[in-house]
Amino acid sequence: MKKPIAIQGIKGSFHHQVAQQYFSINAEVVECMSFDSAVDTLLQGDTDNIVMALENSIAGSIIPNYALIDNYNLSIVGEYYLDIQHNFLALTGQTIASILEVHSHPMALLQCKDFFKNLPHIKLVEAEDTADVAKQIAKQGIKGIAAIASKNAAELYGLNVLAESIQTIKHNETRFVIVKRKNDEIERKGLNKSSLKFELNHKRGSLATILNVVSDCKLNLTKIQSLPKIETPWKYAFFVDVTFKDYKDYKKASSIIQLMAENYKVLGEYKNTRL
Structure with a gap:
């Protein structure tokens, strides 16, 4: 039996609109008033997918949602960019x-x-x-x-x-991701984007070395977001999105970064929708 999709907000929200456009106009949804409660529905098995906003072209990253995906070892399986008209x-x-x-x-x-x-x-x-x-x-x-x-x-x-369209900046886009507990359906064909997380010590050149690997392996860095490790002063977690043409190039970079950084994690491999 197909389970409903968890969204933050109720029917008529932008999350609901993404669920309709990504899955189906008739997609059944579970309305959640917070991202935490949406994640709870996933962890409890009431849903198999969450629609989750991750960044906005005006307001920037929604950092707590990066932390939710990381802390609960969830997997990003897709993305959708929505033109936000207020x-x-x-x-x-x-x-x-x-x-x-x-x-x-x-x-x-x-x-x-x-x-x-x-x-x-x-x-x-x-x-x-x-x-x-x-x-x-x-x-x-x-x-x-x-x-x-x-x-x-x-x-x-x-x-x-x-x-109509009362937002200050008329081109106002939000990037949503589709999140599962675990992606057991990965097909390498068509995959050309990945979301990664790793940690680095606060020392000269540590991030630059990683970025050199990304460049040398022919990956394109499309997003980088740092998040301080509260329990460890001067240590940072980095959330990075990369795109690639050849999956082998990406796997090579992934293997090298795993050796160079701490607590390396692949948050998701999926199709880039901004080609």
Whole structure:
């Protein structure tokens, strides 16, 4: 029996949109109000896949999610880039002038702050989930409060779009990954991207040496994110994404880095969707 897909947020959220576009428009989902609870559904066997946002072109990396994947030894099996379009939603009959507050996720508020500079009468209020705000406004018939959410949420919950695409930077993309407990279905054919994690001591040239291996083995470094080891001062974990044309080149680099770095781990091997 096919299990549902865990998403952070509810139906109408951007995570839900990715689940529909990556898997199926009719994909069944488990709604989770945090990434931790989404991971719990995976660990408990209630789901086989999580849709998880990992980085945004404006706000950068979502570092706690790197840690979740690492700490629970999960596996990235795919990725999806979604063009994030934020919309100003309210009950039918409401106008921008009648709105006193807008509620949304802190990330959405941050990405739309310039729009609200011109609307000083509107108070910005942080909420857990963009789509959940839209749902509650519709369900409770709340006037004077608006949401920032997707057009999917507007259609799903019957809200009116007061303004479209209100994010400050119009090209606003988020990279989502598909996460499993373990990837037992790896087929080398078509694989051309990998996510790696390793640790290095805080000494001169340690990272440069690794990057030289990446270059010498004909890999392209597309992402590097450092995370301090809290329990070990001046030691860092690095999360790296590389792309490659030849799987043999990647395996060679992987073998060398494993010898040079500590606690080396392959977080996932999958297809690059940004070709």
